[in-house]
Amino acid sequence: MPGLDDLYREVILDHYRSPRNQGELETPPAVRTEGFNPLCGDEVIVFVDVDDNNVITDIAIGGQGCSISQASASMMSAAIKGASIGEARQFISAFKGLMSIHEGELGGDGSEAEMGIDADVADVGDIRLGDLEALKGVVKFPVRIKCATLSWNTLAQALDEAASDT
Amino acid sequence: MSIPADIKRDFPVLQQQVHDKPLIYLDSGNTSQKPQAVIDAMNEYYETTNANVHRGSYDLAVRATEALEGARAKVARFINAPATNEVVFTKNATEAFNLIARSWGAANLGPGDAVVISEMEHHANIVPWHMLSAEKGFELRWIPVTPDGHLDLRDLDTLLEGAKLVSVTAMSNVLGTLNDIPRLAEAAHGAGALLAVDGSQYVPHVPTDVQAMGADFLIFTGHKMLGPMGIGVLWACADLLEAMPPFLGGGEMILNVTKEGFTTTEIPWKFEAGTPMVAEAVGLGAAIDYLNNLGMDNVRAHEIELTDYALRTLNERYGDKIVIHGPQVASERGGVLSFVYGEPDMRVHPHDIAQVLDQAGVCVRAGHHCAKPLLQTMNVPATSRASVYVYNDESDIDALAEALEASSDIFAF
Incomplete structure (x- = not known):
């Protein structure tokens, strides 16, 4: 039976207590996107600055949420700052794979599992999930998966907007 | 005791x-948990009585119909309704609000009218009015909530100007606040508006008398009062229900159907299209027996x-x-x-x-x-x-x- 230690890993609590890249960016040039978790009312705001070479030069996170959603957003911001849009998208699918493969095992649709993403290893293609792997325990608590993926879905939307702007 | x-x-x-x-x-x-007596009553219904209601001429169907209508009578007595045919069974409280909005609201609300709700309402008493307002062009007004969690009624008279309906909760599902329903009824009626009361949190917990409340509509749900999910209640006085157009159309709610049109049957069945939730009604009746016994x-x-x-x-x-x-x-x-x-x-x-x-x-x-x-x-x-x-x-x-x-x-x- 999963215990709270599986969920609240120290690195997660660290990001929750000291969130990275918290705040706002000026829009424009930054793109601002909001995401909601209708289940619990959590809200995340993602700001991304993308330069002419499609590199994410800056990212900021606003909004409010539980430890899992806040930590996930913080780790995400640290992981993709300085990455290209393409790399960030790889990060997004790697992370969502980490969440959804287990969702599939738990009776979810498993759609991304069918895409062949092997989430049980920390390296997905060229992507190193690093600290983000700590969030793997979330899949043992299915209700919390949406908390963990909220900022990533919002980032995906922000990147679509940023890409269409350039 | x-x-x-x-x-x-x-x-x-x-x-x-x-x-x-x-x-x-x-x-x-x-949602509340269910006592063994409710679970047993529903099982027994399926084991001994199940048939479709209001249409079979055989003994089993007669007993099934009696089970449904007996539960309706228990609900009516539980809230001291003047008549049993004023109790309409719905899927849940949310459906009851949608029934009021789509039936009474669509027939009576238009530009220049207002519906007054409060800031402490459940989405079930908000979203149906947003939806209808977008179609009908009436105004949705909000009674504010004070920092200590009460309705702020200081500007009630202004809020009620031109209002046709006041729809508020008897007990907040977040704050627990008990609202002064008789006072709101008096104010609403004084302004020429009807009063709908969300009793979802109230009816399961507090002795309820619709006549003393002075409400025109009372809404509540079975699953929060030891009964099963899948059955809710809309009470309204007979005159009001008679005047309202039907909500869902289909079997059970008609008197006659021709190629040209249809006529509706009498209340409450006019509002109960299709095969109803008989076992759930039986379960709700058993829950009411259990609560009355306590x-x-x-x-x-x-x-x-x-x-x-x-x-x-x-x-x-x-x-x-x-x-x-x-x-x-x-x-x-x-x-x-x-x-x-x-x-x-x-x-x-x-x-x-x-x-x-x-x-x-x-x-x-x-x-x-x-x-x-x-x-x-x-x-x-x-x-x-x-x-x-x-x-x-x-x-x-x-x-x-x-x-x-x-x-x-x-x-x-």
Whole structure:
């Protein structure tokens, strides 16, 4: 039976207590996107600055949420700052794979599992999930998966907007 | 007479352990647990009586029809309705609100009209009006909520100008606030408006008399009052129901159907298109028997006692680490306790609290409780909510208080 230690890993609590890249960016040039978790009312705001070479030069996170959603957003911001849009998208699918493969095992649709993403290893293609792997325990608590993926879905939307702007 | 000390024995679901701990169920504001008597009544119906109602001429169908209509009579007596045919069965309270909006609202509301609701409404009493307002062009007005969790009625007269309907909750599902329904009825009627009352949190917990309330519509749901999910109630006086157009169309609700059109049958069946939820009605009837056997006065007295114990226990133990929203006097409120917890400058998020409590076997709800406008007014994104019912006792509150401590350990800074 999963215990709270599986969920609240120290690195997660660290990001929750000291969130990275918290705040706002000026829009424009930054793109601002909001995401909601209708289940619990959590809200995340993602700001991304993308330069002419499609590199994410800056990212900021606003909004409010539980430890899992806040930590996930913080780790995400640290992981993709300085990455290209393409790399960030790889990060997004790697992370969502980490969440959804287990969702599939738990009776979810498993759609991304069918895409062949092997989430049980920390390296997905060229992507190193690093600290983000700590969030793997979330899949043992299915209700919390949406908390963990909220900022990533919002980032995906922000990147679509940023890409269409350039 | 009071609530029996061994009442938990009547509720099979409470006889289990989760995470190796006894299940402590504190989410009855969300849905209540069911006594064995309700489960048995529904099983017995399917084992002995099941047939479609209002159309079979054989004995079994007659008994099934009697089971459905007998349950309706129990509901009518439970709320002191003047007549049994004023009780309409719906799927739930949400459907009952949609019925009022789509039937009465669509026929009576247009540009220049207003519907007045309050900031402490459940989404079920908000969204149907948003939807209808977009089509019909009437104005949706809001009675504000004061910082201490009461309706702010100072500008009520202005709010009621041109209003055709006032629709408010008798008891807030977030704050526990009991609203002064007779006063609102008088004000609404004085302004020429009808009053709809959301009794979802009230009817299960407080002796209810629709005639004393002065309401024109009363809405509540079976699953919050020891009955099954899948049955709700809309009560309205017969004249009003007669004048309202039908809601859903189909079988059961017609008198005649031709290629050219149809005529509706009499109330309440005019509003009950299709095969109804007979077993659920039987279950609701059994729940009402169970509550009547306890005595609704005892149910309310037990709730006040337990709410008072919870307020004292949590406030004394946690001081400024806990803020319990809503009225602070138990007799002025219901047994739903929304709270934020943690250091004053850094509260633990309700989702995390619910997770930690679950590990201790304690079930509470975390989130916006389907009342986002209220949480916006309260300026909190979410709360944790513990809510009690007849089967809870002081040991459940003690378990909650103890389990909260663990979230301090995990989220301490």
